[in-house]
Amino acid sequence: MTTAVLTGIGVSAGSAAGEVARMAPAPALPEARALTEADVPAEVAAARGALGQVAEDLERRAGAVTGDAADVLSAQSMMVADPALGDQVEARIRSGADGAHAIAAAFGEFRAALEQAGGYFAERVADLDDLRDRSVASLLGLPMPGLPDPGRPYVLVAADLAPADTALLDPSQALALVTERGGPTSHTAILAKTLGLPAVVACDGAGTLTDGRPVLVDGAAGAVHVDPPPHAVTEAAEREQERRRLAESVSGPGRTADGHPVKLLVNLGASNELPAAAAADSEGVGLFRTEFLYLDRAQAPSAAEQVAAYREVFTAFAGRGVVVRTLDAGADKPLPFATAADEQNPALGVRGLRTATRDPELLRTQLAAIAEAAADSGAEVRVMAPMVSVPREAAAFAEQVRAHGLRAAGAMVEVPAAALRAGELAQVCDFLSIGTNDLAQYAFAADRTLGELAEFLDPWQPALLDLVRMAADAGARHGRPVGVCGESAADPALALVLVGLGVSSLSAAPSCLSDVRTALAARTLEDCRVLAGIALSAPDATSARARVLAEIAA
Structure with missing residues (x-):
């Protein structure tokens, strides 16, 4: 069969x-009920009570877990407890809607606002849908949608x-x-x-x-x-x-079977990730996202606050390297003090390094804080700029980095133009780092938040790999290391392809490093180059992945 x-x-x-x-289904909205004036107070109380119950449940769950999970649940609890949401629900009830339909409509309005904002906010639409379903279930006394428990x-x-x-x-x-x-x-x-x-x-x-x-x-x-x-x-x-x-049997610095070194690094994006990241068997941090200090604030963090946060990371990685990405604001991470609220297309707007043209002091303060925190920390600190498009930007950034006493300046390759002119970038920078997530988004004109476009965002896309090869070749010609810090670095099979394309370091979630290390240890550099050729010659991502996996299995 x-x-x-x-x-x-x-x-x-x-x-x-x-x-x-399967996940338990979301509750279906019942037929709309007509309310009398006498019904309104009780309906409002019941609806607000349902929102409060969901918020309390989420906060209880947050207390039962740690790390990112706790932060996510606490954030969701705050969303459903938002007074503006409760006021919206009450207003709709007083306008004649029953509680269940008032809750659904209020969440729908918030949902539309997030979709319109795009980027990171559009990715949170599924979260709002879940909160809506939980609130309606609570109001109607129905089973809560969610995880199954088949025993x-x-x-x-x-x-x-x-x-x-x-x-x-x-x-x-x-x-x-x-x-x-x-x-x-x-x-x-x-x-x-x-x-x-x-x-x-x-x-x-x-x-x-x-x-x-x-x-x-x-x-x-x-x-x-x-x-x-x-x-x-x-x-x-x-x-x-x-x-x-095999994953448990291989440890230490990453290298291929014939001894070719490939640095294995961790990605770090929040303070609560630091213990696991520091404990990982890695050679350091390949991507330290600094946005966590800036998000959900009306003003930028002070220099002193930044110094303290950076020093904690650098000290934890004493004796290892840390690549700091300067503030990547804009697009999916809008900040009231750094980005405009009226950009028609934020993903193509003033984001990343471009925000320094609007407020140069943001970058100056951050570089000064990084330099102060790096002093005597014992870590080898390097700094890179996000969203670099042309060599002029990279050169100006590198000049600022060195003026602050920091020795290594790099540029992220996230825009096709940067890959096409990677040679010029390598001439003015000390290293390059490829962000495959954004590079795919821009290369394929596919919003990374849209699930129906996931095919184009697949890191196995041969056209994306062509851009990676182009950047790696340019780095090699100028003696500059070129790493990958996007999601593609976490895939053991794709990691082999990336090394075959000339990538010198891979940065991923700590839990992914052992499989990548094992995959590298089983193949020579020439094997990796053969796999890279197979992937590049494929017509699409699905074929590239299948052909490479078949060759590995053989």
């Missing part, structure tokens, strides 16, 4: 087999996953994740990497999978095998066991 195979985008390596368990380990299948559910996902019960929507940079992808669960997103046909259906999820290949035969499950389990054994 031929096994049906559903395909999507693999976002977390590994494989697992089990029976499907056995399961493969979680959903249209999409919300932080309120995934924060409490038990990796001893959830064997793998499969979603109909999402993309390589989605919340599901990040969660799967953190938990070390195989995951496939944007999976065509996932909606047809019913509870109890046996599946085999291959996170590396982006495939879900439906009703797999017993021998296939056994073979996959043996491969997974061997993968884990």
Whole structure:
């Protein structure tokens, strides 16, 4: 019997087999009820009570977890407890809507505002939908939508996953994740990497999978095998066991089987990530995102506050390197003190390094703080600018960095123009770092927040790999290292391709490094170059991934 195979985008390596368990469905809105004037006070109280109950539940969940999960749940609790939301609901009830429809309509208005804002805010639409569904369920006394509890380990299948559910996902019960929507940079992808669960997103046909259906999820290949035969499950389990054994047996600096060095670094984007990042078997930080200091504020952090935050990171990585990305404001991270609220297309607007033209003091203060924090920290601190488009910008940035006493200045390659002129960038910078997430977005004119465009954002796209090769070649000609700090660096098979293209360092989530290190240790540099050639010659991302995986298996 031929096994049906559903395909999507693999976002977390590994494989697992089990029976499907689907997320509990969202509550359906009942028929609208007409309210009398006497009904309004009780309806308002019930609706506000439902919002409050959901907020309390989320805060309770936040107290039961740590790290990013706690922060996400606390943020959601604040969203549903927002007085403006409660006032909107009350106003709609007083205008004649019943509580359930008033809640749905109020959330709908907030949802539309986030969609219009685009970028990071558009990615939070799924969060609002989840909060709406929880609030309606609470008001109507219905079961809360969310994680299943079948009493056995399961493969979680959903249209999409919300932080309120995934924060409490038990990796001893959830064997793998499969979603109909999402993309390589989605919340599901990040969660799967953190938990070390195989995951496939944007999976065509996932909606047809019913509870109890046996599946085999291959996170590396982006495939879900439906009703797999017993021998296939056994073979996959043996491969997974061997993968884990190998990952535990290899440690230390990254290098290929013939000794070619490839620095393995961690990405760091929040203070609560620091303990795990510092404890990881890495050679340092390849991407220190500094936006966490600036977000959700009306004014930029003071120089003293920045110095303290940077010094904590640098001290934790004493003896290792730390690459600091200067403020990447704009687009999906608008800041009232750095970006304009009326940009028609923020992703193509004043973002990243461009914000320094509007407020030069922001960059000057940050560089001075980085320099002060780096002094006597014991870490090798390098600084790079985001959203560099032309060599003139890179040269001016490098001059400022060196004027502050910092020795190494770099540029991010996130715009096709930067890849096309990487040679000129390498002449004025000490290193280059490729952000494959944004580079794919701009190369394919595909909004990275839209799940239906996930195919174009797949880091296996040959055209994207062409741009990576172009930048790596330019760096090599000028003796400059070129790293990758996008999601593609976390994929062990794709990591081999990137090294074959000439990339000298890979920066990813700490949990992903062991698999990447093991993959490198099993292949020579020439093997990696052969794999890179296979990927570049493929017609599309799916073929590139399949052909490379087939060559690795052979």
